Amino acid sequence: MVASYVPLSYYLLLSGFLFACGVVGFLIKRNIITIFMSIELMLNGVNLSFVAFAAHWHALAGQVFVFFVMVVAAAEAAVGLAIIIAVYRTRETLNVDQVNLLKL
Amino acid sequence: MNPNLNLWLIPVLPLAGAAINGFLGKKSSREGVTTVALLFSGASFAMALWIAAQFSSLSLPYHEFVAHWIRSGSFSADFAVYLDQLSLVMLLVVTGVGFLIHIYSVGYMWDDPSYYRFFSYLNLFMFFMLTLVLADNYLLMFIGWEGVGLASYLLIGFWFTKDSAASAGKKAFIVNRIGDFGFLIALFLLIKHFGSLNFDQVFRSVSPLGVETASAGLLTAIGILLMVGACGKSAQIPLYVWLPDAMEGPTPVSALIHAATMVTAGVYMVSRSHVIFERAPMALMVVAVLGTLTAFFAATIGIAQTDIKKVLAYSTISQLGYMFMACGVGAFSAGIFHLMTHAFFKGLLFLGAGSVIHAVGGEQDMRKMGGLRSYIPLTFLTMSIATFTIAGFPPLAGFFSKDEILWKVFSSEHGSWIFWLIGVVTAFITSFYMFRLWFMTFFGDYRGAQVDSHGHSSHGQDSHEHGEPHESPVVMLVPLAILAVLSIVGGLVGIGNRFDNFLAPVFGNTPLQPAQSVPESGHMELYLTMVSVAAAFLGFYFAYLLYHKRQDLPQKIADALGGFYEAVVHKYYIDEFYAALFVRPLIDGSTRILWQDVDRKIIDAAVNDSGDGARQVSEEVRQMQSGNIRSYAGWIAAGSAAVIAFMIWMGVGR
Numbered sequence: 001m002v003a004s005y006v007p008l009s010y011y012l013l014l015s016g017f018l019f020a021c022g023v024v025g026f027l028i029k030r031n032i033i034t035i036f037m038s039i040e041l042m043l044n045g046v047n048l049s050f051v052a053f054a055a056h057w058h059a060l061a062g063q064v065f066v067f068f069v070m071v072v073a074a075a076e077a078a079v080g081l082a083i084i085i086a087v088y089r090t091r092e093t094l095n096v097d098q099v100n101l102l103k104l
Numbered sequence: 105m106n107p108n109l110n111l112w113l114i115p116v117l118p119l120a121g122a123a124i125n126g127f128l129g130k131k132s133s134r135e136g137v138t139t140v141a142l143l144f145s146g147a148s149f150a151m152a153l154w155i156a157a158q159f160s161s162l163s164l165p166y167h168e169f170v171a172h173w174i175r176s177g178s179f180s181a182d183f184a185v186y187l188d189q190l191s192l193v194m195l196l197v198v199t200g201v202g203f204l205i206h207i208y209s210v211g212y213m214w215d216d217p218s219y220y221r222f223f224s225y226l227n228l229f230m231f232f233m234l235t236l237v238l239a240d241n242y243l244l245m246f247i248g249w250e251g252v253g254l255a256s257y258l259l260i261g262f263w264f265t266k267d268s269a270a271s272a273g274k275k276a277f278i279v280n281r282i283g284d285f286g287f288l289i290a291l292f293l294l295i296k297h298f299g300s301l302n303f304d305q306v307f308r309s310v311s312p313l314g315v316e317t318a319s320a321g322l323l324t325a326i327g328i329l330l331m332v333g334a335c336g337k338s339a340q341i342p343l344y345v346w347l348p349d350a351m352e353g354p355t356p357v358s359a360l361i362h363a364a365t366m367v368t369a370g371v372y373m374v375s376r377s378h379v380i381f382e383r384a385p386m387a388l389m390v391v392a393v394l395g396t397l398t399a400f401f402a403a404t405i406g407i408a409q410t411d412i413k414k415v416l417a418y419s420t421i422s423q424l425g426y427m428f429m430a431c432g433v434g435a436f437s438a439g440i441f442h443l444m445t446h447a448f449f450k451g452l453l454f455l456g457a458g459s460v461i462h463a464v465g466g467e468q469d470m471r472k473m474g475g476l477r478s479y480i481p482l483t484f485l486t487m488s489i490a491t492f493t494i495a496g497f498p499p500l501a502g503f504f505s506k507d508e509i510l511w512k513v514f515s516s517e518h519g520s521w522i523f524w525l526i527g528v529v530t531a532f533i534t535s536f537y538m539f540r541l542w543f544m545t546f547f548g549d550y551r552g553a554q555v556d557s558h559g560h561s562s563h564g565q566d567s568h569e570h571g572e573p574h575e576s577p578v579v580m581l582v583p584l585a586i587l588a589v590l591s592i593v594g595g596l597v598g599i600g601n602r603f604d605n606f607l608a609p610v611f612g613n614t615p616l617q618p619a620q621s622v623p624e625s626g627h628m629e630l631y632l633t634m635v636s637v638a639a640a641f642l643g644f645y646f647a648y649l650l651y652h653k654r655q656d657l658p659q660k661i662a663d664a665l666g667g668f669y670e671a672v673v674h675k676y677y678i679d680e681f682y683a684a685l686f687v688r689p690l691i692d693g694s695t696r697i698l699w700q701d702v703d704r705k706i707i708d709a710a711v712n713d714s715g716d717g718a719r720q721v722s723e724e725v726r727q728m729q730s731g732n733i734r735s736y737a738g739w740i741a742a743g744s745a746a747v748i749a750f751m752i753w754m755g756v757g758r
Contacts, residue, residue, distance in 0.1 A: 026737050035733070100731030 011052030018045030032084050032094045036077075043073050106162055109155060111185040111238060112170045114195070117148045118230035125227065129220025138210050141223035145206045145230055149199040155187070156196060164188050164609060165304075167240060174243070181301055186240030190610045193440060194237040194372055197447045201364045202230050204583040208455050209356040211580035212462065222262060222354065229255035233365050237372065242291050242301040245373070249287070249337065252366045253280045259361060260353040272349040279346040283336015287373075290329035297322060307379040320386045327380050327387025330373065331394065338370030339421050340428060341398045345679055347421055351413040355458030358413060363420045363454050364447040371427040371443050375436040378611055382434060388518055392432025396526050399425025401676070403533040407540070408672040411468045412457050415541050419494065420450055422534060426509050429527060433519040435512030437607040441598055442505035448594045449493040449502055452587035456487035459580055460545060463573040464552050470541060475550040479573040482581050484546050486588040491542045493591045495535035496640040503637070504595030506531060510636055511629050524632070528639050535643025543651040 022042030029035050047066045054062025088094055121144030129137045165188035174181045187195075206226060213222050232255055236248025253276075261273030294301055298309040316324050334340065339347035350362045361367070374381065374391060381388050399422045406418035423446050430439035461468055463480045477484045493500040496507070510531070514524040550573065575581075597603050650657050662669040671677060728739065 023741055027734055027741065030734075096733045099733070102731050 008052055008056045012049055015045045015049035015052065018042075018048065021045075030095050030097055032087065032096055032099070035096065036080055036084065040073060040077070043069055106166050109162075109166070109168065109187075111155070111166075111168050111187060112183075114148050114151050114155075114199070115231050115234035115238060117144045117151070118227040118234065120144055122224045122227035122231060125220050126224035129224060132220070134214065134219055137220045137223055141227055142203075142206055142210070144227060145199070145203050148230065148234070149203040152195045152199040156192060159192060162187075167304075178299055179295060179301075181241050181243040183244065184240035185238045186303055187238065188610050189607050190372070190375060190440065191237055193444060193607070195234070197444050198230070198233050198237060198365050201447050201451050201587075202233070202360060204586055205356050205360040205364070205451065205455065208359075208458070208580050208583040209354075211577045212356050212458055213354060216354075218262070222259075225255055225258045225262070226357075226360070229259065229361060229366070233369070236369055240303060242294065242303070242306070245376075246287065246291065249333075249369060249373075250284065252361070252369060253277060253284075253337070256280075256350070256361050256366055259357040260350045262353055262357065266352070269352040272346075272352040276346040276350050279343050280336045283333045283343055286329040286332025286336070288333075290326045290333065293322065293326050293329070303376070310379050310383065313383055315383050315385065317385060320384070323380050324384040324386045327377070327384040328390050330377055330380070331387065331391050334370030334374050334391075334428070335394065336370075337373075338367050338424050338428070339398075340370070340394050340424065341401065344398060344402065344421050345682060348414055348417040348675070351411070351417050355413065355454060355461060358417070359451045359454030359458065362417070363450040367420065367424060368427070368443045368447065371424065371431060371439055374428070374431045375440055375611075378431075378434075378436050381431070385518065388432050388434060390432075391428050392513075392518065392523060395425045395428025395430075395432050396523050397425070398422070399429060399530045400526050400533075403530045403537065404672060405675050406537040407533065408669065409537075410470050412460065412470050412473070412541060412545065413454070413468055415470075415537060416450070416453055416457055419453075419534065419538065422530060423450065423494070426506065426527070426530075429513055429523060430509040433513050433516040433523065435509065435516055436611045437604045438505070438508040438512045440607060441603050442509055445493075445501035445505040445591070445594050448587055448590040449490045449500075452486060452490040452584060452591055453494065455580070455584055455587065456483055456490060459483040459576040459584065460487070462576050462580070465573075467552055470544040472552040473545045473550070474548040474552075475546070476573055477546040479550070480575045482575060483584065486581075486584040487546070488542065489588045489591055491538045495538050495643060496531055496636060498637060499595065501591050501593070501595035503640075504598040507633050507636055508598060511632055514632060515628075528636050531636050532639035532643045535640045536647050539644050539647030540651050543647055547652055548655070 019042050022038045022040075022045060025038035025041065026035055029038065047069055050062040050066045050069070054060065054066075084094070087099060091099060093099075121140050124140050124144075125137050129140075165186055168185040168187075170183040170185065173183050206223070209222065209226065213219055216222060229252060232248045232251025234248075236245055236252060239245035239248055257273045257277040260276050261270045263269045264273070291301060294306055298306050300306055300309070310323065313323065335343045347362060347367065351358055353362070381391070402418045402421035402425060406415050406422065409415045409418060423442070427439040427442050427446070430436070430442060459480065460473065460476060460483060463476065463483065464473060467473065489500070493502040496503045498504075510524055510527045513519045513527055514521060552573070597606075650661075674680070728735075
């Protein structure tokens with residue numbers, strides 16, 4: 001019965017890959033929208049590991065967490081996109097290197 | 105069952121007076137302040153008299169619960185009043201003499217700019233003193249004890265703009281703290297071993313205990329520690345040094361606090377604790393020896409003083425020594441008797457001295473007085489009565505009480521002829537220096553300045569023009585007269601052991617009985633009385649000889665004695681000795697070690713350095729806040745990586 005399933009480690013490797021893609025994208029991209037998408041990628045990488053573990057251990061908690069994360073991510077997307085629009089309206093750019101006023 | 109006497113009103117009335125004058129006195133007139141002060145202290149006195157009038161119908165000791173105070177486990181201390189014969193005597197002395205001195209102060213302090221403040225303090229003192237006297241447990245007594253110390257501090261430093269007065273106040277306060285330390289430790293011991301500070305309970309627990317004859321034990325320790333407290337408040341060796349300096353205060357204060365009432369608190373406390381002392385012969389011996397030494401040494405210092413108030417201050421210390429001498433041989437009632445007569449005649453002496461100082465415009469140096477007899481006849485008359493009383497001339501009050509002490513010291517089983525001998529010599533010295541004061545002040549020619557530009561040492565005592573010395577106003581003379589009468593007749597209550605018997609329920613049914621070892625004690629007592637009277641006359645004669653008849657002699661004697669005379673004039677250099685032994689090391693240690701080293705080099709340095717360090721670190725760290733989101737993300741990623749690496753390395757979760 002075990003053999004017919006995809007092993008856990010495959011899920012985790014994919015999850016780690018997605019997360020790493022998110023981190024790298026966050027670090028090297030300049031466009032705020034892209035950065036935002038990188039964040040979503042990281043969240044979903046984590047989500048994948050949650051459901052994988054939940055299936056593996058037959059525990060529901062992981063599934064529940066995933067719903068939480070998705071809800072929070074949706075809320076975050078709403079607020080984040082609103083902020084991005086506001087930034088674009090005032091500064092006419094989406095380059096984060098030019099959004100650097102918050103410093104000493 | 106006793107009726108409710110509402111005794112708590114007696115201390116609270118002066119407190120109300122103090123509050124009214126203290127808060128509202130500045131705005132009101134002198135007449136208003138006078139009315140309030142006299143009304144409240146007088147009401148307190150009237151109430152004490154009312155209590156005394158129905159005293160015989162009370163079942164004693166009378167208890168009165170006022171309010172809960174401290175309840176902690178099985179320990180409790182309440183605001184409660186305790187009245188027995190001993191408290192009654194103290195009550196009458198404190199309220200009576202206190203009220204008279206209030207009246208006197210009206211005249212003495214009239215021209216002082218802080219008139220209202222003076223009466224507020226004076227009423228406050230009355231409150232605390234009455235709390236001390238009426239307390240029903242040691243803790244409440246201690247509140248009064250500390251409170252009178254506070255009032256004493258405030259009043260010694262009343263003219264606080266004068267440096268010497270301010271430091272005299274501090275000295276009195278600090279020296280008293282040393283004594284209070286002993287008192288407190290005694291209270292802790294009482295709580296630890298008897299679980300209570302209530303007089304009744306403590307004495308009930310102590311009573312079954314045996315006399316600690318063979319070895320010194322708990323009761324001896326408590327007794328000696330209580331005596332340490334008494335030494336501070338009642339100015340006994342080695343803590344007497346504050347009292348002479350306390351004369352910086354206004355003269356009515358010297359009379360009330362530093363002669364008649366507060367300084368006798370120690371005698372009252374020791375007498376109140378007689379149950380403890382009677383079971384600790386060694387503690388009694390300490391009391392007796394300290395009292396005797398103090399009586400003698402203070403008297404010898406008194407000989408060479410030239411400041412009229414300083415002479416009286418040393419005389420007070422010496423007389424307090426007598427009281428402790430009596431307590432130390434177990435003759436507590438004799439001590440209390442002397443306490444009472446002393447309050448009359450010493451109060452009178454100080455008030456008389458105040459009247460003299462008033463007359464000569466603030467001068468206190470007896471060498472600049474003289475011949476005042478004709479200028480201030482009424483003061484002279486009352487002062488003479490007081491002088492003869494303290495010297496022990498029969499049948500004045502001082503004779504009875506002092507003689508009672510000397511007899512008890514000789515005959516009691518704790519007594520000894522050595523104490524008696526020193527006592528008689530002290531009586532002679534007392535007589536001598538008091539008549540020296542008398543002759544120097546009132547006889548001969550007036551040596552003071554006639555000018556009115558008198559350099560008031562204490563500002564504002566009286567600002568009107570001075571020419572000739574002049575008599576004091578009536579308001580000052582009336583208290584003098586009343587106290588003079590009391591000084592004359594006050595001793596009569598002691599005739600036939602009546603005073604003894606009155607106090608017997610307090611001190612009675614105790615293991616102490618007068619020793620029967622002296623045969624034909626009646627005759628013996630008579631002889632001893634004759635000796636002490638002779639000592640008084642001898643003192644008078646010598647003073648007459650040296651300070652009236654042959655006024656060149658004192659200087660010659662002083663020259664002949666040389667160094668010893670110098671030592672006496674400088675009070676045996678005790679102040680200098682204490683300064684070198686305690687004060688200077690303390691100041692030096694505080695300055696060099698605690699201030700320069702500990703405070704500046706360690707505490708301040710730690711604070712400053714950590715402040716500087718924080719600023720330097722943040723100078724570097726602020727560079728991280730660049731405003732570049734991706735650098736922030738990089739730091740977060742690096743930090744997370746570090747945390748994860750650490751967790752893997754530590755094996756968390758395995």
